[in-house]
Amino acid sequence: MTTEAxxxxxxxxxxxxxxxxxxxxxxxxxxxxxxxxxxxHELADVxxxxxxxxxxxxxxxxxTEETFRTEMHRLGA
Amino acid sequence: MPLSVSDTADxxxxxxxxxxxHPVVPSHFVAPGGLRKLTALGExxxxxxxxxxxxxxxxxRCPHRGAPLSLGKHLGDRVACWYHGVEVDGSGxxxxxxxxxxxxxxxxxxxxxxxxxxxxxxxxxxxxxDEHPEPADLTLPEPLTDPAVSAFLCYAEWDVPWRYAMENLxxxxxxxFLHHESHTMYDGDTQAKFRIxxxxxxxxxxxxxxxxxxxxxVELCRTGVDWVDLSIPYPPSAGPGGPFxxxxxxxxVDAERTGVFFWRYRRVxxxxxxxxxxxxxxxxxxxxxxxxxxxxxxxEAMPADADQYENLYQHDLGVVRLRRLYQGQAAQQSKAAPQx
Numbered sequence: 001m002t003t004e005a006x007x008x009x010x011x012x013x014x015x016x017x018x019x020x021x022x023x024x025x026x027x028x029x030x031x032x033x034x035x036x037x038x039x040x041h042e043l044a045d046v047x048x049x050x051x052x053x054x055x056x057x058x059x060x061x062x063x064t065e066e067t068f069r070t071e072m073h074r075l076g077a
Numbered sequence: 078m079p080l081s082v083s084d085t086a087d088x089x090x091x092x093x094x095x096x097x098x099h100p101v102v103p104s105h106f107v108a109p110g111g112l113r114k115l116t117a118l119g120e121x122x123x124x125x126x127x128x129x130x131x132x133x134x135x136x137x138r139c140p141h142r143g144a145p146l147s148l149g150k151h152l153g154d155r156v157a158c159w160y161h162g163v164e165v166d167g168s169g170x171x172x173x174x175x176x177x178x179x180x181x182x183x184x185x186x187x188x189x190x191x192x193x194x195x196x197x198x199x200x201x202x203x204x205x206x207d208e209h210p211e212p213a214d215l216t217l218p219e220p221l222t223d224p225a226v227s228a229f230l231c232y233a234e235w236d237v238p239w240r241y242a243m244e245n246l247x248x249x250x251x252x253x254f255l256h257h258e259s260h261t262m263y264d265g266d267t268q269a270k271f272r273i274x275x276x277x278x279x280x281x282x283x284x285x286x287x288x289x290x291x292x293x294x295v296e297l298c299r300t301g302v303d304w305v306d307l308s309i310p311y312p313p314s315a316g317p318g319g320p321f322x323x324x325x326x327x328x329x330v331d332a333e334r335t336g337v338f339f340w341r342y343r344r345v346x347x348x349x350x351x352x353x354x355x356x357x358x359x360x361x362x363x364x365x366x367x368x369x370x371x372x373x374x375x376x377e378a379m380p381a382d383a384d385q386y387e388n389l390y391q392h393d394l395g396v397v398r399l400r401r402l403y404q405g406q407a408a409q410q411s412k413a414a415p416q417x
Contacts, residue, residue, distance in 0.1 A: 008334070009234035011373075013366040014358075016229050021359045029359040032352065033314035041317040043348060069348045076354035 024058060025075065031055050043068070079136075079189045079207040080118060082412040090407035092119035093239055093329025096209045098194070098201045098302035100326045100338045103232045105198070107132065112156065114147035118204050119331045122191070123147045125156055125167055132193050133167030134202050140171060140187035197221040197340055198230040199326075201302060206410065215301035216278075218324045220342045227350050228324070228342035229357060233369060235337055237376040239329035240403060241383070242337055245372055246305045246325050247282055247395035252292030255375055259368045261309050261321075265290035273394055282395030289320065297399065302326065315361065318345035318353055341365060 021029070028050075035049035043065050050063045057067050080095050093099065099117065102124070107113040113124040114137055121137040123146050135156075137145045144160040155166040157175075164173040169188035174180035192203040192212040203212035220226045235242060245251065250269060256262035265287055274281040276296065283294035295307040305325045315321075321343045328336035345353050389397065 009236065011233055013363055015231055016358045016362055025355075025359055029356055032316065032356060033360065036316040037312075037314045041313070046352075069351070072348050072351035072355055076351035076356075076358070 028055065028075075079210065080120065080204060082206050082208050082410065084411055085413040086404075086408040086411040088119075088413075089410050090240070090404055091238065091332040093117070093204070094303075094403065094406050095204050095206045095410050097213055097299075098203050098215050100199045100302070100328050100336065101134070101202050102328075102336065103199055103230060104195050107200075110151060110153075112147060112149075112151050114145070116330050116334075117202070117336075118329055121145065121147075122202075123156070124200065125151070127154060127167070131167065132195065132200065134191040134193050134200075135165065135167070135169055136189040138188065139163055140165070140182065140185075141174075146188075197228055197324075199232070199338055213301045217302075218298065218300070218304050218306065218340075220306065220322055220324050221340060225346060226322075226342050226344055227354060228340045229354075229362070231339045231341060231362075231365065231369065233337050233339075233373065234330075235335050235373050235377060236333060237335050237373070237379075238333060239327050239335040240400070241376050241379060242327045242335045243303070243305075243403075244384075244396045244399060245376060246295055246307070247297060247399045248392070249282065249284070249292045249295055249307070249395075250392045251375075252309075255371050256292070256368050259371070260312060260364045261368065262291050264310075265293070269293075269392070271392055271394060273398055280395075280398065282398070295395070297395075315356065316352055317349045318343050337369075339369065 031050060031053055032046065035046055039045045039049040047063045047065050047068055057063055089095065101117050102115055107124040107126045109126055109130055110128045111126050115122050115124060123135045123137040125133045125135060135146060137147045139146055139158040139160060141158065141161055141163045144158055146156050146158055146165060148159045150157045152164065155164045155172050157164045162175040163171060165188050166172050168186060169190035170184065170186045171182045174182050194201045194215065196217050205211065221228060252262040253265060253267045269284045270286060271282060272285050274283065279297035279299045281294055281296045287293050289310055292307060292309050295305050298304050298306060306322060308320045308322045310320045321341050324340040324342065326338040330336055343353055
């Protein structure tokens with residue numbers, strides 16, 4: 001391999017993503033911010049807040065604490 | 078060619094202090110089996126990574142005629158200069174002179190090779206001068222080594238002298254003004270009194286009358302590498318886990334350019350950690366970037382002689398302390414006759 005391009009300056013706003021957020025991920029993230037702002041910071045607040053807002057899991061189910069933990073681990077690890 | 082003690086103190090102050098570690102570029106800038114040219118402390122360097130991940134940093138200068146090795150070929154465990162094919166390994170030793178086998182350059186270590194470490198997704202290198210080639214003790218910032226902390230690196234390149242980038246960090250009061258419209262630094266008083274508190278590894282510069290509201294304190298840490306630690310509250314939208322911290326470092330590229338390294342970190346675990354990381358990648362990183370851009374725009378617009386014609390006040394004690402520290406060290410590192 002030869003020398004990689006060295007373009008100055010490196011100014012890349014997103015350095016931690018491995019993909020553009022999907023519409024589902026954006027909606028989930030924005031809803032979580034709304035819940036944290038208005039409902040609370042406990043896990044029960046989050047699960048209750050998502051379900052109250054009719055935001056469903058990718059398979060269309062209501063959230064449980066377990067499915068939320070699993071999904072956050074998948075998306076945030 | 079190692080950095081020379083015959084450089085003037087002004088040159089050292091402008092191009093970066095020696096005999097310590099500096100960050101150079103993010104680790105992913107040099108892939109396994111790759112070469113990467115870079116400039117640091119005003120000199121040209123070559124990062125060279127073997128397929129197994131082993132990293133070397135060499136002066137970008139063939140020992141034969143001085144051609145840049147970065148234009149050469151990666152041969153797996155060594156690099157071949159494009160000009161005459163002279164081969165140099167990761168330790169800086171000439172392994173072969175293809176045009177004249179048996180040439181007395183073979184077997185000699187003629188290219189400066191800097192000690193390197195990788196931490197938190199960044200490459201650190203030790204820049205000793207010709208009298209201090211052995212690496213200084215390095216204590217890594219604990220937020221980057223503590224498993225209870227989750228961190229993301231943000232790297233950016235600014236057309237700014239390295240010392241302006243550092244002074245900006247020792248100037249917390251700019252948060253309440255420059256970043257007033259940002260998502261994290263909108264709150265708190267726009268008037269403050271500051272104090273300096275010495276520590277064994279550097280000093281705190283902190284507000285005496287407000288904490289945990291804006292960018293209210295910063296600690297300069299000199300642990301073999303210079304870094305700052307600071308903390309900024311998140312709004313409730315960021316969820317549980319408290320404020321986010323920043324470990325900041327700067328790479329003096331040359332007298333006018335700086336690579337800035339900011340690890341945004343948070344003490345979080347379990348679902349709170351995963352949720353923060355998801356929100357960070359999806360929404361928060363972009364907002365942090367906008368704040369960082371405010372710093373870049375302001376610092377790049379500063380006149381070159383900004384620090385020559387100033388009228389400082391009490392909030393600038395942290396900056397003054399930093400300048401004295403760095404200017405004093407630059408003078409110590411130079412054996413050149415002082416310029417009149």
